[in-house]
Amino acid sequence: MDKQQDNGESEAGQACLGEKAGTDSASVGGGDVVDSRSHPPGETGPAADASSAPPSVADANSSIAAAGLGNWKSIKQAGTDSYMADDFEKAIVLYSAAIKALEDEVGDEPEAPDDRKQLSILYTNCAMARLQIVKRERKAGTPGQEKADVIRKLGMRANVEASNAVELDDSNAKAWLRKGQALMVMTSLQQRSKQAMMALERARDSPNLPKSMKPEVAQCLKMATQAFNDQTDMPAGCPQM
Numbered sequence: 123m124d125k126q127q128d129n130g131e132s133e134a135g136q137a138c139l140g141e142k143a144g145t146d147s148a149s150v151g152g153g154d155v156v157d158s159r160s161h162p163p164g165e166t167g168p169a170a171d172a173s174s175a176p177p178s179v180a181d182a183n184s185s186i187a188a189a190g191l192g193n194w195k196s197i198k199q200a201g202t203d204s205y206m207a208d209d210f211e212k213a214i215v216l217y218s219a220a221i222k223a224l225e226d227e228v229g230d231e232p233e234a235p236d237d238r239k240q241l242s243i244l245y246t247n248c249a250m251a252r253l254q255i256v257k258r259e260r261k262a263g264t265p266g267q268e269k270a271d272v273i274r275k276l277g278m279r280a281n282v283e284a285s286n287a288v289e290l291d292d293s294n295a296k297a298w299l300r301k302g303q304a305l306m307v308m309t310s311l312q313q314r315s316k317q318a319m320m321a322l323e324r325a326r327d328s329p330n331l332p333k334s335m336k337p338e339v340a341q342c343l344k345m346a347t348q349a350f351n352d353q354t355d356m357p358a359g360c361p362q363m
Contacts, residue, residue, distance in 0.1 A: 138302075138303050138306050138341065138342040138345050138346070139253060139256060139257050139260075139303060139307070193223065194220045194221075194223035194224040194227070194240075194244075195220075197216055197217075197219050197220040197223055198216070198217065198220040198244060198247075200216050201213045201214075201215075201216030201217040201219075201220060201247065201251075202247070204216055205247070205250075205251055205254075210251040210252070210254045210255050210258070211251075211255070213247070213251040214248055214251045214252060217244050217247045217248045217251065218248060220244050221241065221244045221245065221248070224237070224240060224241055224244065225241070228241075235291075238290045238291050239290070239291050239294075241286075241287075241290050241291075242286075242287040242288070242290040242291035242294045242297060243287075243294070245283045245284065245286045245287035245290070245297070246283070246284065246287045246294060246296050246297045246300055248280075248283045249280040249281075249283040249284040249287065249297070249300040249301075249304060250280075250296075250300055252276050252277075252279055252280040252283070252304075253276070253277075253280050253300065253303055253304065253307070255276055256273050256276050256277060256280075256307055259272060259273055259276075260273070273307060274307070274308055276307070277304045277305075277306075277307030277308040278304075278308055280300060280303075280304035280307070281301060281304035281305055281308060283300075284297050284298075284300040284301035284304055284321075285301060287300070287301075288301060288321075288324075292324075293328060293330050294330070295324075295325045295328035295330045295331035295332075295335070296325075296331075296335070298321050298322070298324040298325035298328065299321075299322065299325040299331075299335065299338070299339055299342070301318075301321040302318045302319075302321035302322035302325065302342055302343075302346065303318075303342060305317050305318035305321060306318045306342070306345070306346060306349070312350060312353035315346055315349040315350040315353060316350055318342075318346040318349075319343065319346045319347055319350055322339060322342050322343040322346055323343065325339045326339050326340065326343060
C-alpha cells in the first residue's frame with residue numbers, strides 16, 4: 123500500500139543538498155566552473171517567492187546592455203560570474219536570458235547536437251542556481267508553511283528546468299542529478315521518491331558523470347531509496363530495494 127500523505131519536503135531532500143551530509147564540491151552546467159559549494163539542480167525566469175525573487179527581466183536586460191553582452195555566450199558567462207558571487211537570483215535571470223538568446227539563433231528544438239547540448243547546459247545551470255537558493259533559504263532557518271511553500275516552488279521550477287535539460291541531451295549526467303535533487307525537494311510523496319531514484323540512477327550510470335560527482339550522486343541515490351522504502355509497505359519477509 124502506498125503511503126500518499128504529503129507532509130512536504132522529505133528529510134532525504136534536505137540531506138541530499140548538503141544540510142546533513144557533507145559533499146562540498148560543485149560544477150556549473152557543463153563543467154565551465156568549479157567551486158566549493160555543494161552540488162544543488164520549470165520554466166525559465168524569476169523564482170516565485172518574494173523573499174528570494176530575482177531581479178526583473180528589465181533589470182537584467184539593462185545589466186546585459188550596460189555590460190555590452192551581445193551574445194548568449196557572454197550572457198552565460200555573466201550568469202556564471204553572478205553564480206560564483208552567490209547572486210543566484212541574478213544568475214537565473216542571466217542564464218534564462220542566454221537561453222532566449224540561443225533559442226533566437228537555433229530554435230527551442232535545434233537539430234544540431236552541439237546546439238542541443240549548449241541549451242541543456244544552460245537549463246541545468248538554471249536548475250542548479252535555483253537549488254542553491256533552496257539551500258540558502260533552509261540555512262536562514264525561518265520555519266513555517268510559507269517557507270516550505272517557497273522551497274517547494276523552487277524545487278518544482280528546478281525540476282522542469284532539469285527536465286528540459288535531459289530532453290535536449292539525455293547524456294547530461296549533471297541534469298539527471300539536478301532533476302533527482304529537485305524531485306526530492308518538491309515533496310515527500312512515494313511517487314516523487316521513485317522518480318528521484320530513476321533520475322539519480324541515470325546520473326550514476328552515465329559515462330559522462332565526472333568522477334568528483336560520483337560520491338554525491340551515490341549519497342543522493344541512497345537517500346532517495348531510503349525515502350522510497352520508508353514510504354512503502356512491504357510484505358513480511360520481503361527485502362526492500
